[in-house]
Amino acid sequence: MNSNHRLLLKGNEAAVHGAILAGCECFFGYPITPASEIAHAASELFPKLGRVFLQAESELAAINMVFGAAASGKRAMTASSGLGISLKQEGVSYIATCELPAVIVDIMRAGPGLGNIGPEQSDYNQVVKGGGHGSYKCIVLAPNSAQEMCDLTILAFDLADTYRIPVYVLTDGVIGQMMESVTLSEPKPRKSIPEWALAGTRETRRNVITSIYLAYDDQEKVNLRLQEKYAEIARNEQRFEAHMIDDADLVLVGYGIISRLLISAADILRRKGIKAGVLRPITLFPFPKDVLRSLAKENTSFLCVEMSNGQMVDDIRLSIECSRPVHLYTRMGGNVPSVEEIVNESVKVACNLTIES
Amino acid sequence: MGRKLKFGKPTGFFDVFDRRPGPIKKNMHYCPGCGHGILHKLIAEAIVDLDMRDHMVVISPVGCAVFAYYYFDAGGISVPHGRAPAVATGIIRANPDSFVISYQGDGDLGAIGLNNFLQAANRGENMTVCFVNNAIYGMTSGQMAPTTLIGQKTATSPYGRSVENEGYPLKVSEMVAALESPIYVERVALTTPANIMAARKALRKGLTNMKERRGFSLVEFLSGCPINQKMTAQQVDEWIEKEMIPYFPLGCFKDIAAERKPISRPKPTFDKKKVLNALVSSAGITKWGAKSTVLRKELRVKCAGYGGQGILSLGMMIAAMGQSRDINVSWLPSYGPEMRGGTANCSVVLSNNVIGSPVVQNTNILIAMNQPSMNKFLPDLVDGGILLYDSTNIAPPKTDRRVYAVAASDIAIKLGNIRCANSAIMGAFAACLKGFELEDYEDAFEEAIRQTFRKKKELVELNIKAFHEGRKSVETRNV
Amino acid sequence: MGQTIKKKKKFVVEITVDECKGCGRCVSACPKGILEMTTKVNMMGIVYVEPAKEGCVGCGACFYACPEPGAISVYEIDEADE
Numbered sequence: 052m053n054s055n056h057r058l059l060l061k062g063n064e065a066a067v068h069g070a071i072l073a074g075c076e077c078f079f080g081y082p083i084t085p086a087s088e089i090a091h092a093a094s095e096l097f098p099k100l101g102r103v104f105l106q107a108e109s110e111l112a113a114i115n116m117v118f119g120a121a122a123s124g125k126r127a128m129t130a131s132s133g134l135g136i137s138l139k140q141e142g143v144s145y146i147a148t149c150e151l152p153a154v155i156v157d158i159m160r161a162g163p164g165l166g167n168i169g170p171e172q173s174d175y176n177q178v179v180k181g182g183g184h185g186s187y188k189c190i191v192l193a194p195n196s197a198q199e200m201c202d203l204t205i206l207a208f209d210l211a212d213t214y215r216i217p218v219y220v221l222t223d224g225v226i227g228q229m230m231e232s233v234t235l236s237e238p239k240p241r242k243s244i245p246e247w248a249l250a251g252t253r254e255t256r257r258n259v260i261t262s263i264y265l266a267y268d269d270q271e272k273v274n275l276r277l278q279e280k281y282a283e284i285a286r287n288e289q290r291f292e293a294h295m296i297d298d299a300d301l302v303l304v305g306y307g308i309i310s311r312l313l314i315s316a317a318d319i320l321r322r323k324g325i326k327a328g329v330l331r332p333i334t335l336f337p338f339p340k341d342v343l344r345s346l347a348k349e350n351t352s353f354l355c356v357e358m359s360n361g362q363m364v365d366d367i368r369l370s371i372e373c374s375r376p377v378h379l380y381t382r383m384g385g386n387v388p389s390v391e392e393i394v395n396e397s398v399k400v401a402c403n404l405t406i407e408s
Numbered sequence: 409m410g411r412k413l414k415f416g417k418p419t420g421f422f423d424v425f426d427r428r429p430g431p432i433k434k435n436m437h438y439c440p441g442c443g444h445g446i447l448h449k450l451i452a453e454a455i456v457d458l459d460m461r462d463h464m465v466v467i468s469p470v471g472c473a474v475f476a477y478y479y480f481d482a483g484g485i486s487v488p489h490g491r492a493p494a495v496a497t498g499i500i501r502a503n504p505d506s507f508v509i510s511y512q513g514d515g516d517l518g519a520i521g522l523n524n525f526l527q528a529a530n531r532g533e534n535m536t537v538c539f540v541n542n543a544i545y546g547m548t549s550g551q552m553a554p555t556t557l558i559g560q561k562t563a564t565s566p567y568g569r570s571v572e573n574e575g576y577p578l579k580v581s582e583m584v585a586a587l588e589s590p591i592y593v594e595r596v597a598l599t600t601p602a603n604i605m606a607a608r609k610a611l612r613k614g615l616t617n618m619k620e621r622r623g624f625s626l627v628e629f630l631s632g633c634p635i636n637q638k639m640t641a642q643q644v645d646e647w648i649e650k651e652m653i654p655y656f657p658l659g660c661f662k663d664i665a666a667e668r669k670p671i672s673r674p675k676p677t678f679d680k681k682k683v684l685n686a687l688v689s690s691a692g693i694t695k696w697g698a699k700s701t702v703l704r705k706e707l708r709v710k711c712a713g714y715g716g717q718g719i720l721s722l723g724m725m726i727a728a729m730g731q732s733r734d735i736n737v738s739w740l741p742s743y744g745p746e747m748r749g750g751t752a753n754c755s756v757v758l759s760n761n762v763i764g765s766p767v768v769q770n771t772n773i774l775i776a777m778n779q780p781s782m783n784k785f786l787p788d789l790v791d792g793g794i795l796l797y798d799s800t801n802i803a804p805p806k807t808d809r810r811v812y813a814v815a816a817s818d819i820a821i822k823l824g825n826i827r828c829a830n831s832a833i834m835g836a837f838a839a840c841l842k843g844f845e846l847e848d849y850e851d852a853f854e855e856a857i858r859q860t861f862r863k864k865k866e867l868v869e870l871n872i873k874a875f876h877e878g879r880k881s882v883e884t885r886n887v
Numbered sequence: 888m889g890q891t892i893k894k895k896k897k898f899v900v901e902i903t904v905d906e907c908k909g910c911g912r913c914v915s916a917c918p919k920g921i922l923e924m925t926t927k928v929n930m931m932g933i934v935y936v937e938p939a940k941e942g943c944v945g946c947g948a949c950f951y952a953c954p955e956p957g958a959i960s961v962y963e964i965d966e967a968d969e
Binding site: 434435449 | 898948959
C-alpha cells in the first residue's frame with residue numbers, strides 16, 4: 052500500500068472504510084451518539100460505490116434489514132450503541148439461529164437506561180454472552196485503535212462468512228470518536244453468492260431460512276449444532292495482544308481504550324520496579340482463555356480494568372478457574388480512568404501481593 | 409374420451425409438503441375453513457402464471473402463516489413478529505432482482521409491526537404486501553387484534569371491544585392509500601366465489617406491479633377464522649359480509665402504478681481502484697510530506713473553548729499537520745450535546761512512538777479560547793507546559809507556566825471573519841513548536857488547513873492568512 | 888343421412904377425500920349444488936364432502952373456495968356425442 056492510502060480517520064469512520072474494503076454491500080442503520088459517524092460515513096461512501104445505504108425507521112428495522120440482506124447472500128452490516136443494541140437483540144437472535152453472516156458495530160456509551168453519551172464498556176454482557184433470547188453467541192472483536200476499527204471490521208466479515216454467524220465489533224465511545232492514522236488494505240473482491248442464500252434465482256428457489264422447529268428434538272438438534280460451532284470457534288479463534296507478560300507478576304487485563312491506558316500504566320509500573328504486563332483480549336467471544344490460563348502461575352495476580360461494573364472480570368475468573376486473585380478496578384458513567392489511577396490501583400494490588408508472599 | 413385438469417393443485421405449491429413435520433404431507437396446517445388456505449392457493453397459482461416464482465421469496469410471518477414455507481415452491485424465510493417488511497426491504501435492496509411477498513396478519517402488520525409496514529410502504533419498496541385481516545389473533549388462540557370490531561368478543565376482549573378502552577378498529581388500507589409512495593391499495597374478501605375472484609385479480613395486480621418494479625402494493629384480504637370465531641365457515645363468511653365489510657369496505661383505494669416509472673437501483677462496484685479512490689478522496693488527503701519533523705518528546709495538547717469557536721477543527725488541523733509529517737497522532741473530541749453551543753474541547757497527541765492514552769490529562773500545551781475553559785484546564789498543565797490563550801477575551805492568568813497570549817479573535821475580526829480565530833491561535837501554536845524542532849512547520853500547517861477546509865475551499869486562504877497573523881503576533885510573557 | 892358430430896363440454900369435480908377438512912366452503916360455493924357433506928369420515932377422522940350428482944359446469948368456484956391445495960380437482964371431459 053502506498054502512503055496515499057494512509058488516512059486520518061475517526062474510529063467510527065474507519066469501521067466503514069473497513070466494511071467497504073471487505074466488500075460489504077449493504078448498510079442499514081439508525082442514528083445514535085456516539086456511533087452516528089458510522090452512518091454518516093456509510094451514507095457518503097456506500098452510494099459512491101453503488102452500494103446500499105438505507106436509514107431505517109428503528110434499530111429493530113435496521114437489524115431485520117440486515118437479516119434480509121444477509122439471507123440474500125450479501126455482506127451486510129449495521130451499527131449502534133448500548134440502547135440501540137438492546138433493540139437489535141431480537142434480530143440478532145434470529146440471525147444467529149438462522150446461521151447467517153452479519154456484522155454489527157457497537158460503540159458503547161454510558162448506561163443503564165438512557166444513560167449518557169460518554170464512553171463505557173457496559174454492553175459487554177449483552178454482546179458477549181448472547182444478549183437476546185436463546186442459547187446463541189456471536190463472535191465479538193474488540194478494537195483499540197482507528198486502524199483496528201478498519202482491520203477488525205474486515206476480519207469480522209470474514210469470520211461471519213466462515214462460521215455463518217453474526218460478528219460484533221465492540222468498542223467504546225473513545226475509540227469510536229478518536230481520530231488516528233489508518234492505512235487501508237487491499238479491497239476484497241465481491242463475495243460470491245453462497246448456495247444456501249435466497250438469491251432470487253432458480254438455483255436457490257428451494258432454499259429456506261427459518262428458526263422455528265416445532266418438534267423438540269429438531270429444536271434441540273439446532274441448539275446442539277450451534278454449541279458445536281461455538282466450541283469450534285473457541286478452539287480456533289482466540290485472539291489477544293500481550294505486552295510484557297512473560298515475567299509479569301501483575302497482569303493487567305482490559306480491552307478497547309482501557310488496553311491502551313494499561314500499556315502506559317505497565318510501562319510506568321516497570322519503572323517503579325513492579326513486574327506488570329498487559330493482556331488485551333482482541334476477541335471477547337471467544338475469550339482468550341488459553342493464554343490467561345497459562346499466565347495463572349504461582350505469584351501471578353490479575354487486575355481487570357473496565358468501564359463497567361465488573362462484567363469482563365467474570366470471564367477472567369472463569370478462564371483461570373479462580374486459581375489466582377483477580378482484582379477489579381472500574382469507572383463508569385462516561386469516565387475514563389487516568390493512567391495514574393490505574394498505576395495507583397496496580398501498586399495497591401502489587402503491595403498486597405508482596406505482603407501475601 | 410380424454411380428460412384434462414381444469415382446476416387443480418397449483419404448481420406453485422410443492423407436490424408433497426416434506427418440510428412439514430409429522431405424517432401429514434399433503435394438507436396444510438391451517439384449521440378447516442381458514443382463509444389463509446384460500447389465499448395460499450391464489451398465490452401459488454399466480455407466482456407460476458406470472459413467471460415470478462424463480463425470483464420469489466415468500467415471507468413467513470409470525471402468526472398462523474408462520475409455516476408458509478412448508479408449502480410454496482419458492483424462496484422461504486421465517487422472520488420476527490411484525491418485521492416482514494423490514495426483512496423484505498433487506499432482501500430486495502441487497503438483491504433488486506428478487507421479488508418478495510410480505511405475507512402478514514392483522515396482529516403482525518397492524519400491531520407489533522405497524523411502523524415497519526408503514527415505513528416500507530412510505531419508502532415505496534418494490535414489494536407486495538398480502539395483509540390477512542381476520543379481526544382476531546389466530547395462532548395465539550383468539551385474542552383481540554387491531555382490526556377486531558367494536559363489540560367483538562375475543563379472548564382478551566371478553567366483554568367486547570369498546571371504543572373507550574381500545575379505540576376503533578384500524579383501517580389499514582385507507583391509511584396506506586393516504587401516503588404518496590404506495591401505488592396500489594385494494595381491499596378484497598375471501599368469502600363468496602365472486603369476492604374470491606376479485607381477490608385473485610387484486611393479488612395478480614399487486615404482483616404484476618412488483619414484476620414491473622413499480623413499487624409498493626398492498627392487498628388487504630378480509631378473511632375468515634372460523635375456529636377462533638367459534639363459527640362454521642359459512643357463518644364466518646356471513647359475519648364478514650354483514651359486520652366486517654360495512655366497516656372495512658371493499659374496493660380499490662389507490663391505483664397509480666401506470667404513473668410510476670420502474671424503480672432502478674445502481675449496480676455496486678468492487679473495482680479495487682475505484683474503491684480506494686472513493687475512500688481516499690473522501691478523506692481528502694492529496695499531498696504527503698517527507699518525515700521531516702523531529703519531535704523530541706510526545707506532545708499532549710488540549711484545545712478548549714466554546715462550541716462555535718472551531719475548537720474541534722483546531723485540534724483536527726493540528727492532528728492533520730502531524731499526520732502529514734508522518735508523526736503518530738490521535739485526536740479525541742469531547743463529543744455530544746456539549747459541543748452544540750456549550751463548552752467544547754479536544755485532546756490531540758503527537759508522538760513518534762505508539763500513542764498510549766489518547767485522553768489528554770497531563771497537558772503539555774493548553775490552547776484556551778475562552779475564560780471558563782482556561783480556568784477548567786489550566787490546573788492540568790504539567791511543569792514546563794505551555795499555555796496559549798486568546799487574549800481578546802481572556803484575562804492574563806496567574807500561573808508559573810510559560811504563557812503565550814495571542815489576540816486571536818481580534819486578528820480574525822480584522823480579517824473579516826471571527827471564525828478563523830482558531831487558525832490564528834494555531835499560528836501561535838506553530839510558533840511554539842519551533843522549540844520542538846519542527847523544520848517546515850509553516851508548510852505542514854498550511855497543508856493541514858487545506859485538508860481540514862477541503863469541503864469549504866473558499867475559507868482556505870482566509871485561514872492561512874489568520875494562521876500567519878497569529879504566528880507573527882505571538883508575544884511571550886512569563887507571568 | 889348426414890350426421891354432425893357435436894362436441895359438448897362436460898366437467899367433473901373430484902374430491903381427494905383424505906385431503907378434505909370438511910369445512911363445507913365448496914358446498915356453499917357450488918352454483919349447481921353438486922357437492923354435499925357426507926356422513927363418512929376420512930383418514931384424518933374428518934367428515935368429508937363428495938359430489939352428490941352430475942352437472943358440474945367447470946366454473947372452479949369450489950376449487951378457489953377450498954382452502955386445501957389438492958382436495959378439489961375439476962376436470963374437463965372430452966366426449967363425442969351423437
